Amino acid sequence: MLQAETLQLLCLTASSGVPLFSRGSTKQLPFSVVGSLNGVHMFGAGHGAQLSSCETDRGSRVVWEVFQESLMLIAVSGGGGSGISELQLRRLLENVWNCMVLVLGQDELANIRNVERLKRELRSCYRLFDLLLERVNDEQGFMGDLTRCADCLLPSTSALLQDALDSFAQAAESEFGCLLVRGRVAQATEKWWSRLTSQEVVVLSILMHSLSNASSCDYPVFLPQGSPTVAIRLLGFQLLPGVHVCVLCGPKPSLYKAENELVSRFWSTLVENLRSCLEQADRSTVPPSVSLRWDVQALLLINRESRRAVTVCPRVRGGAPAEATPLLSSRRRLELLRLFYTFAVTRYFTSQETSVSSASEDFPQGFTHVPVQCYLVTEECKCYGLQSPQHQLFLLMDLSVPTFALRTVATQTLSAITSATAF
């Protein structure tokens, strides 16, 4: 249906199947195909069956989902052994829906009064849709769209930055503030983590990322879960190129006031700290005080309580012996990391939110224990997953690491990061 490595996103009205938009890298699917995709879903619905996903023998995938009984979203991925999983497509649809709500509000989407008008309104979300489609094969280590966690950076000087952020947010009459460095959350107010849902944090990060060229911004946003029908304001400020601070607030203060009265008052003394955050971000998402073994290829660490995540994908390996095999490309490592994450959370570390139809292993069924570790040996690397009530770690290691040692390495890596950063 589609060539390898390609991805199409379709949106139709759920009741009548009127196409609203289609986005994606390739040529649009012909209308007849779109019609059939909608048709089979409707056919199922007419017979009391809900069609949620299918896979062709050549590895193409289709995932359907209807939101608020109003809009149907369909994601179609090309085959050719590319690594886009069902979970990833399902998350894509969820994020696309949340972006629509973020920009347009739920009322507009749930009660369609005028299809042509809605089509027009949806155009204002295209920038975010296209960013989400790019993220599926992202090469910079952003994974929040898949993990439903905020992609974070762990800065060395966090206490100073936290104080500045808290006071800045307070002065802007907001409890929700967030400091982003190269698109990753370096610091956020307590409420940012405790009161926003993880899906909201993810789409807000995407929105801020799309605005990274602006010196400042004032964007009306609807929070998909917290405020789906009443718009609030997202104020964002580019402190340095690559460093942004944003707050969610009500009618006051005006953008002009916030920018002219608050920004330099709270941030100008921290310029050097912010610059060193930038330097760190260009090297790694974890501070230099965290020393990782040279045979770690990549890792994803999730804090399950606050829904924060750090991805580490070393650019060079320090201290490797001469005979060590070279690192896989970072693009490939990130792809493998996404696949391993998906493998682990759909089969072993399952929860309500990750259950997908393709989890075919019978093993967890009727089994009351919760697996806490899992591993996988492939031709390219060895993978180890570990979960505790607080954390989940997904680790890619060199093939040279003996399989029996994986558990120890994973445990050590986890404690190396958590003890140095209080993550």
Added chain:
Amino acid sequence: MSIPPGSIIVSDWYHCADSREFFSKILHKKKRRKFGLLEAPMMPPHMNVDIVRYKVLISGKSGVGKSALAARLAGLELPKMHYETTGIETTVVFWPVRLKDSGRVLFFRFELWDCGESAMRRFDHMLPSCKEQVDGILFLFSFTDRGSFDDLSNQISRITESSDRVVKLVVGTKFDLFMHTDVTESDIAHFQEVWGLPVFRVGGDVSAGLGEVAPLLNALAENLWHQDCMAASTVSISPQAALRETGSEITV
């Protein structure tokens, strides 16, 4: 209404050798340097170069090229596709200028305010926010859209009141697509006569460097400075006092 180009500042100054050390502060590897809000170009203190800050609104209907113009003036990459702006975005642009009479150099700091038309329509607080403390407005039309030109006078009266103390300039976008132009030179001459507002033409790649943006940035600087001097003289303080405070940016 507006003053003739070159009456207050040295026009084409960016060509002159003595401007190099100033323009080098807004360039980086032959491209325009990006500045965060905490940054500003800084000259050695003894040179006594002030930064004067102005807020400039970019107005015009959806797709006319507001976001593209902001990017163009700041030397950022131009948007290839039309993505609607769904809120207010601002862009800071620094521009050095030499005053003709005193020979004094100033760094103008324009903050360009760009609000997407759809956001303006859907949210009532956008327009007042854009107009708060605004010093100048660029009214845009597109050479490829006759309607946008015909709507100029409506646009101007919708956004401004005659009592407003703002510099107004008109910018025609997509001039590079002259093959499809819907607006003729005589249309523009007529408009200029009726409204007394200068019309600038922009379009095409920004690769041409500073020469492409200089006429518009110079005109903005000149008219804003003039407006301030007039205001200062009517309340009988010296133009010097009209210098805005320079804020607390740090050296880069």
